[in-house]
Amino acid sequence: MIGYVTIGTNDLPRAAAFYDALLGELGAKRTMESDGFIAWAVDPRRPGLCLARPYDKKPASVGNGVMVALVARNRAKVDTLHRKALQLGGTDEGAPGPRGEGFYAGYFRDLDGNKLNFFCTE
Secondary structure, eight states: OOOEEEEEOSOHHHHHHHHHHHHHTTTOEEEEEOSSEEEEESSTTSOEEEEEOOTTSSOOOOOTTOOEEEEOSSHHHHHHHHHHHHHTTOEEEEEEEEOSTTEEEEEEEOTTOOEEEEEEEO
């Protein structure tokens, strides 16, 4: 049902470099791009992630309670991607580990403070 998720940034070039490196680990590539946004997807017919300067020209801010969850194929990939996010300057919001029966996730914030996670179900 989800087509794509958009998160805001105040520094598109800096954030784009972060997501190019991080989402490239999932095999994602830029699928759309303009002066105000960039979208990535593994397959353009599947859900993607979009990074944008706010349309209303006001500063981007982090939504309280908002989080984007990105699927990984297994626990090792969750660990690798979480570590990569931190190496790229993201901050830890919860180390990778089990979060209930059959759910494994690692949480982080990107360079703009947006909260995301990588997860797998096993």
